[in-house]
Structures are given as structure tokens and as C-alpha cells.
Amino acid sequence: MLGIISNRLLSACLMMLAISVVAFILIQLPPGDFVDSYVNHKQQGGVTMTQDEVAQMRSVLGLDRPMYVQYFDWVGRIVRGDLGFSWEYHRPVSEVIGERLPLTMMLAFTTLVFTYVLAIPIGIYSAVRQYSLADNTFTVIGYIGLATPNFMFALVLLYLAHVFFGTSAGGLFSPEFQDAAWSWPRFVNLLAHLWVPVLVLGTAGTAFQIRTMRAMLLDELNKLYVTAARASGLSEIRLLLKYPVRVAINPIISTIGWELTNIISGAPIVGIVLSLPDTGPLFVDSLLNSDLYLAGALILIYCGLVIIGTLISDLLLVALDPRIRMGGKSSWCFTRHIILKYTPQFLVFCYRSSGLR
Numbered sequence: 001m002l003g004i005i006s007n008r009l010l011s012a013c014l015m016m017l018a019i020s021v022v023a024f025i026l027i028q029l030p031p032g033d034f035v036d037s038y039v040n041h042k043q044q045g046g047v048t049m050t051q052d053e054v055a056q057m058r059s060v061l062g063l064d065r066p067m068y069v070q071y072f073d074w075v076g077r078i079v080r081g082d083l084g085f086s087w088e089y090h091r092p093v094s095e096v097i098g099e100r101l102p103l104t105m106m107l108a109f110t111t112l113v114f115t116y117v118l119a120i121p122i123g124i125y126s127a128v129r130q131y132s133l134a135d136n137t138f139t140v141i142g143y144i145g146l147a148t149p150n151f152m153f154a155l156v157l158l159y160l161a162h163v164f165f166g167t168s169a170g171g172l173f174s175p176e177f178q179d180a181a182w183s184w185p186r187f188v189n190l191l192a193h194l195w196v197p198v199l200v201l202g203t204a205g206t207a208f209q210i211r212t213m214r215a216m217l218l219d220e221l222n223k224l225y226v227t228a229a230r231a232s233g234l235s236e237i238r239l240l241l242k243y244p245v246r247v248a249i250n251p252i253i254s255t256i257g258w259e260l261t262n263i264i265s266g267a268p269i270v271g272i273v274l275s276l277p278d279t280g281p282l283f284v285d286s287l288l289n290s291d292l293y294l295a296g297a298l299i300l301i302y303c304g305l306v307i308i309g310t311l312i313s314d315l316l317l318v319a320l321d322p323r324i325r326m327g328g329k330s331s332w333c334f335t336r337h338i339i340l341k342y343t344p345q346f347l348v349f350c351y352r353s354s355g356l357r
Helices: 002-028 034-044 051-061 067-079 093-098 101-128 133-147 150-164 184-221 224-231 236-242 244-248 250-254 256-274 279-288 292-320 322-326 328-353
Strands: none
Touching: 002 067, 002 292, 034 051, 067 292, 093 101, 093 279, 093 292, 101 133, 101 184, 101 250, 101 256, 101 279, 101 292, 133 184, 150 184, 150 256, 184 244, 184 250, 184 256, 224 236, 236 244, 244 250, 250 292, 256 279, 256 292, 279 292
16 A cells, blocks of 8 residues: 555656646747747837847846756756746746635635536436436436537526626626635635536536446446345345445546546636636736746646646545555556666756756
8 A cells, every 4th residue: 555655656756747847848839938928018008128128138037048947947946945936927926826726726626526426426326227217317418518618608607697697607706705805704705606617617527427437337237246246135225335336436536637637627718708716817828928937837736736636546546446456566666667767867868958068
């Protein structure tokens, strides 16, 4: 058990390192940088900057240095707990993200809980009552949920709330609580508005997990061990929960990280449509304005949340399936082999890229 946890934690650290490299390269790929975006905004306002001013600004921000130097400087700051400075907001990145990250995490994990709390019982019921009216109803609703894009569903909810209830379904707070300090009434107001984005972000995932749970359980119910357990005199509920559900739920548990990925990837667009004060619109603005440190920090946080979700799914699988616990030693040996083989090559690459040779 300890070996499996160590293996997963080490894999998570290596994955974050690889993600940091890929994320930094992707942010640098679009033409131009923050200085170009800043100059364009100034020109639209009627202010013209000279080439010397532009070059001086790029030098102050460190954008005239090679890409690998900027990367190692960025990673070194992150290791020291400094996420950098947001050029667009003129504030430290940690302060800009810290104002919105708690709401993002609450929204993501609430949506994740909503997805699995609904999907698993409905999937079990649909498999046990195959081709019943309820099963067919859930199937039709599931197809609609899979086929409807999140942003379109959000627009439909906004329209229905305005037409039938005369109110706006956007945002996470009422106007009187928008800028208020945290208190119990503000938290209650948040819960009253939270169900709309949770419903929008969780509909497609819930529909997919229902279909998965139904299909896996139907496959298990037709196996001989279920017939043997039923012949031994076990009650139907106890038999169902003790044997086929425990086996069929493995693919559902293993997709927690994927589902969290889908939620996070859909959050920026949904956040813009619903005017949510989370990190979604902030992330889009940072990419549009080439705010390097802010965009990079948000990508690392998003990927870190996905890795945490995957780690949770791995630990749950270890607890539910003894076959995974028996394979923990070989998995650790394989990971150790990969580390010993490729770490020296990575260090040589970093050394040559740094220009110290």
C-alpha cells in the first residue's frame, strides 16, 4: 500500500514537471508577448510608444531573454513559493488567483460530487430495471445531456430564468452580497446560486457516467459468480452491492481525474457565459493579454487539481480492488526503472540548455 502511494506521488511530481515545460512552451507559441498587447492597447487609446520605450519595457519584464532562461527563472520562483507578478493586474499572481481560486475549487469539487452521487445510483437502477420506463427515460435524458454543449445549456438556463422567473441565473452572488465580506448569509446566498453552474458543468459527465455504470453492471450481472451467489441464498440487495457493483464501479472510480479534467476545461467558457467570479474568465484574459506568469500559474493549478483527482481515484481503487494492491510492488519497480533511465538524460539536457557548458 505504501509503495503504491509513493509511486503515485512520485509520478505526480514528474507529471507536474513535464506539464510546466509544455505549458511554458505553449504560452510562448502565439506571436507577440505582453508588451505587444500593451502597446496595441495604448495605440487604441491614442498613445504612441517609441521603439526605445518598448525595448526598455521588454527588458524590465525580462522578455528579451531566451525562452529557457525565462523558464528556469519561472520554475525557480515557483519552488520558492513565488508565482510571479501579473503584468495585466499590476499585482502578485498569488493575490490575483487567491481571490478566485476558492470559488473555483468549490465549484469543481461540488460538480464532481454531484456527478457521481447521481450517476452511480441511477446507473445501478437502470441496469437492474433494464428496458423499463425509468431506464428508457434516463437513456433519453442522458443522450440529450451528452449532445448539449455546456455553454448552450447555460444560455438556455439564463433565458428560462429571465422569462419564467424574472431573474438572472448568472453569477454566484446576489448584488447585495457581491462585494460583501464572508458571512453565513453570504454563504447561504452562494449555495442558492451554486446549483446553476453545477448543473451546467455536471450534466454531460453525469450522463456519461450513467451509461458507463449501466453497461458495466449489465455485463457483471450475467456472469456465473452472480448466479452462484444468488443460489446460495443471499438477498438481492446484498448480492448486488457486495459483488457485481463492487466490480462494475472500478471504471467509474478510475475516471475521477478525467471527469475533473472535463469540468475544469469547460469552466472558463461557462464562467464567461454565466459571469462567474472564478478563475475561468481570469484564465481567458491572461491568455488574450499574454500575461505569462498568471497564465502559467493557472495552468499548473488546473493540472494540479486533475492530478489530485487522479490520485484520489487511484487510492480508492486500491481500497476497493485487492488485485491492485497485489500489483503495487511491480508498479513501483517499473517507475524506479524509468526514473533511473531518463533522469540523467534530462539533467544533461537542462545543463546544455542553460548555456553553462
